[in-house]
Amino acid sequence: MVIHPVLLIAIPLITAFIIPIFKKYGAAIAGGAIAFNMGYAIGIFFHVYSNGKIYETIAGFNPPIGIFLAIDSLSALLALIINLFAFINFVAIGKEANYKFSMLYLLAIAGSTGIVITGDIFNMFVFFEITAVASYALIAGKKDKKALEGAIKYMVLGSIASSFILIGIALIYSQLKTLNIYDIAARIASMDAKIKWASFAMLLTGIGVEAEIFPLNGWVPSAYQGASEGVASLLSFAPSKAAIYAIARLMLVIFPFHATYEIALWVGVITLLIGELAAFMQEDVKRMLAYSSIGQMGMILIAFSLASQDLKYALIASLFLIVSHAASKSSLFLLSKSEKMHGMASKYAGIVSVLSLIGMPPLAGFWGKWYLMLAAMDEKLWLVIILIFFAGIVETAYFARYLHRSIGNDGELSLRYKATMAAMASFAILFGLLPLVYKIASLPLWGG
Amino acid sequence: MGLHNGDKMMRYEEWSKLARKASKRSLWMVHFCTGCGAIEMPPVMTSRYDMERFGIAPMATPRQADVLLITGYLTVKTLRRVIQVYEQMQSPKYVIAFGSCTINGGMYWDSYNTIKHLEKYIPVDLYIAGCMPRPEGIINAFLELMKLIDEGKARGWERYQKYYDKYKENQRRVFNFEVKEEEKEEKEQKREKNEEH
């Protein structure tokens, strides 16, 4: 049967604009839309899982002009993660979501899914804008001083970033007269060298702000701290994952050169170190988790940069890391609502996510670290391995302190909330055991 | 404390002659230095008089000792400790009492809290006269004790077991300073005398 991935974006956008009309039922409609999105994303994932890539053009125009969607193994998995966790997160947010909140929520989901599955670079910029705006509003949703401060910071940096992306795309368009990523990749060699590097730098910086790379992630701590738990969890799996996917698309497809690989690798390493060390002495739980996710982003960037040298294991590592980070970090953000881990479910969620992040076996985090090490070993990057180990130990230190501080049984959470947390955390186990990620990663990449 | 009824009376003749011979030549003593006799003990041990040639050695605890030396006057308070030490010793055990204070109270004959006749409370095998006997006297006493053991006459510890309840009765009376009844009404008369005084 014919699969139209465009629905993944269309449905949430349409429902987002319908909701203001039925104010009372806003949340219910949004829930329905997200549920549809989840189901459809699972369908697409298994379709791609069984018979490879899907290309689709919209409105009948052929590539250079028409909007072009391309879903390969990487984007299918990311789409699945974003929509799956979006639905669970929405269940967790539950009643607080009035119609304004659910509208923004839908926009953010639509934007992130759009980035992931689009094949057109300008289209990706548009979706970046949508997610960025939605996230500013969502962060500011909590209406207290910290939230506003976080939102403003994110907005300032976000706007600078989008302008850089636009310049980057303009440079490419001026040279190659096409916006289709597939075309750009094919004709990148014919670009003038200086403009090529300039566009790469612009794009990397622009998307980097969203993807929390080291110097560009100033907004991350205050944003995550300000946002409410639901939004922080959303931020941790949707926009940042989409952004790191965009960089991956950049690295793997458009600029697969050695120079860009080195830049990305060392930026990733520095982000990892800065993230972990900053988190080491953090007292506030949310800020600590924010710095920790910066660190994890750094590690994913290292994995993708290694993947760009088409090392067999690096891609598997990056996928495992993304899955593990999404699952455990969002459940930890949800958990940070109550100071202490009370009751069996929250203890289960907290401990499983911490163990997955540290890299303990059967969980996804372990496989991520294992394959990352194998890939790094292929490249004989001794210093990188040592630094990853050091960062790992620092990470263990502050997570151990976090686990110790959260012993105790005050801070009551509703059963629904705890169930969602446990569900998210158990995805780390699920992906750790099933050979899904391993198989999907070995499929041939699109456009590479 | 003291004697448990389980420890049935030991007949003296059971003892083999050799055992008495051995215990005679190896008397281990613990000396309870209450009064002024304690200072007489060091010269007995040192080279001039040297009691070790008779096999007599000073021991630290009553468990290891055979002879208990009471070296001076005993107040009621110290008598309680002496009896505790005596009962911790393992029979056959002997008691040698020094000086006139243990025989009949000595110069403290009229003091309200010193013990007058020691053998009322613990069986004494040998008294040494003198207001603190000289070392020769002590050595002579030990030899005398050896002769007694040899002839099987030093059986103070057996008397203690035989008349155990009598000893205990005396000890109890002295510890609680119990005085007979007739003494009570004398006290009443004295009180009236004081009132009108």
Next chain:
Amino acid sequence: MDMIGIAIKITILIAYAIIGTCTGLLFMGIGRKIVARVHNRVGPPFYQNFIDVAKLLSKKTNISHGWIFDLALLFSISGILLTLLFLPIGGVQLLSTDGDAFLVLYLLAIPSLGFALGAGASGNPNAGVGVMRALVMMLSYELPFVITLIALMIYYDTTSLATIVRMQSINGIKSWAITMPPFMIAAFAADMALQGMLMEQPFDIPVAPHEIASGPMVEFGGKYLGSLMLYKAIALVAETTLFVDLFLGGGVVAHGNFAFVINFIVWLALIFLLFALSILIAASFPRFRIEQAFGFYWKYEAIIAAISLIWVYIMVIK
């Protein structure tokens, strides 16, 4: 080994056990005589210790503190007899082919551990403190003794006492270990350790009668004290024989058919000399404090022993 051989061996073992006890008691008596002479006193007859043991064992009432207290009695005599039988005495290898120096070192621990248990079970605080001091003393004198032991083992490249005695008695006195310079130093250190092992005066801290009312032996009376005296006697013989075996060729001088008798006499003489030496040291030294004793062994003695060990090591490597 057939039945007759075993029977002979058992009789020899029993004979040596009795000889060990009697010589021990005899030497203690003579020791007290020597000390008396030093004090310019007449001193007890030499058979005094036999009388003391007989008196103790013939005590009418014996007071014990429960079954753990009785362990002391059982372990002490059996442990030290066991140690004695594993030593080559006067050239006669009793059971020492079956065990070696480490076994003897640890066998010495059985009686002291038995005592420690018995003293502890009595509940008397003096006993507890006494046992603590005995164990600290053991820790302190073991260091120099062990270092000299290892020096010997490395030199003769064997740990079994029987072979050490055999190698030292090849050509009589000339082949004794003490004739070689490094082992002279080692012998000095080991002799100081022997002083601690025998619990003679400068190191009789655990059984100090004045401070802790004779330490572990506070509650021991009658047969318990008797067994302690027997243990002390046999221990005296065992420890001095160990020293003789290690440094003085186990007293083996002659190798003829009457060698057995001559060796036995030489062994007796050597043991007596050693014991006399330690008695003389005892008579002329006040009792140390426990920290001083620990410092003495672990600083000075250990250094002396270490020098001899290194010297032997260099000799062996060349």
Next chain:
Amino acid sequence: MKSIELLGKGEEMHGRAYIKLSADEIEESIKKLKENGFNHFVMLSCVDWLDKGKFELVYHMWNYEEKEHAMLSVDIDRNNDVMKSMSHLFPQIETYEREIHEMYGIKFEGNNRLTPFLLENWPHDPPMRKDFDSKKFVKQMYESIPFIEGDENEGI
């Protein structure tokens, strides 16, 4: 004599200052002497004047610079023998008071350790008082206890 000048009364006896005081003056006079060099409290003694019907408590103090011994004497009626405790001035007074209480039966208010001190469980009235006839007590107490005669009287 320095103490006599200080307190204004008392006379010199055998080279020591003997000062007669009443029960309530005694406290501040001790304090006064204490500040002026009499920092050594020698002892507290008690004399039982049976015929005069009074106890005489003497507080002995010594001055090291002046090499002077001051004796502050107080008389207490024999029948209501109560005296204020001075242990807050010199701590060792408490022990002396305990002994005097046990031997003479004088009650010292403010001294909360008047427990049995030298005589364990002594039921009779205090022994050091003159009216206590110790010879008679000995006869009644110790003579009344019988010797232990064994029937076959072996040994001694």
Next chain:
Amino acid sequence: MLDIIFAELVVAAIITFFVREKLAAIIAFFISLLPLLALLDWASNYGFAIINLGIENHMKIYLAGVTLHLAITPLSWFFALMILPLFPVIMLYSYSFFKENDGFFALMLLSLFATFGILLSRDMLSLFLFWEMMSWSSFLLVYRSKDKNAIMSYLIFSVFAAFAILFGIIILWHENSSLLLSDILNISGKLGFVAIASIITGFAVKAVIMPLHAWAPFVYSKCDEPFVAFLSGGLSKLGYYGIFLFLFSLKGVDILQNYMTNVSWNYLLAVFGALSAFFATLIAILQDDLRKLLAYSSIGQLGYIAIGFGIGTPLAITGALFQAFNHAFFKAILFLAAGIVAYRTGKWKISELGGLAYKMPFTFMATLFAIFALAAIPITSGFASKWLLYEAAIQQKYVFIAPIMLIAGVGAFLYSFRILYGVFLGENRHDSVEEAPKSMIAALFILVLPLIIFVVFPGYMLDLMKPALQAAGIESIAHTKFAIETSLAKYNSIAVLITLMVAMIPAFVIYKARKHRVTSFEDNYLAGEPYELHKPAMHAANNYYKPLKKVLLPYLEPGATYYFEKIYNGIKCVSNAVRRIYTGYVQDYAIYVVLFLLFVMGWLIWI
């Protein structure tokens, strides 16, 4: 057959989370018997023939796209025999130890799953995977103790160990591109050296060798007893299993050796072992807390095994394995006994305990036997193992190690008597205490059993070891059922036993010759002072080795934790410096973005 066991372990672990603690204990007990059955069945049908199972009949587990190879080998069989019996005993012990079921049994079953996995894994990935499983399942058991030091130190050290092993494994994998353990032979040179060294340090952390032991005292003294019995008895042996595997079975020693020929590297392991034996024993003597004392004594005894592996001769390795076997059992007994004491009196400090021997006779007997084994008294199997180590040290003429080992052995007497006297003898201040529940006593005496078997037949233990040693290419030393023969001397355990019995006769005669009367505790000689007058404190066990402490403390002062504290503070000030980058002002962040852009362009265009 193995995969059924693995499946059952996991299922049981999940079930016991939700079931009441009594039922959970029963389930846990029966499930933990399964691996033992696997052992016996392997021993019976393969017999002791040395069959190195080829790859083909390995059991395969497919996990996240990777296959794990598992099979029983002679070496893992011997170590399993040492570790696995602990589990059913601990389950039996904790049947009445825990009041409510808060996941103890489930986590113990997970640890059993991981231990069984480690022992069976035939390739480096599964070894590392199960090793990590072991560290996090035991971490969760440590996590129950709710003590900051224990949690943090345990997790950090475990992760450090894991990374060290991972570093080694990826190098080995990279060199000969196959994860199978049997293929590590053809690696050499600098990389091989670094790999083996890091793997050994990784395993050394769990084997509690001195410089890496800082986590042990905290963890041993804060977690609940049954787990600590497994931790010290079983888990440390896994560390040594790893060391043995990589050093001897896979010829790690030669790799280390031929890289730097002048330095004999395994001697370094022996030196660390000797230091840890010596210092841990001295520190153990001065401890007042019972669990801390047992913790340091455990580190000390483990030091012996490290010495044995360090010396490396067949004699030394046999001694080390024998010592590992003994240590697993007598240390488990001691910790379980400490658990019983705490279960009944609720106190840890030795100075507060006292006089429990007559109230808890069975516990006392079991502890007495364990103490004899610990202190290596000749009639116990502890002596045979230590004797072998001493022989090996003298044979190799290791002048530095031999005296330290012997002194540590003597030091063992001191703290073992401190336990006996402080806890069981002396004045009894806990009258209401009664004997431990049946299940605990049964657990203790099951553990005493193997120690007794090898008392009489040390030779039998060497037969058990023979297949493991042959598999590693080390020939076993000559031994009959009773006696062990080495080039230096012979140790005939049965001779010692019989002579002791015979020598016991005169003592028994003296004992029976005279009747004796048992007096009460009050009738003690207190310089004549009657006890009941004012009940003086009679327990001499608080601050028991005061003179020794006064002499030794200045030398032992800066403990290992001091140095790790310094590292922790170092990282702390680095992280403070890093945190200062996030100033909190948006304009700084904006400048950062622009600078980053210029940096990237500059880098790309000019370089």
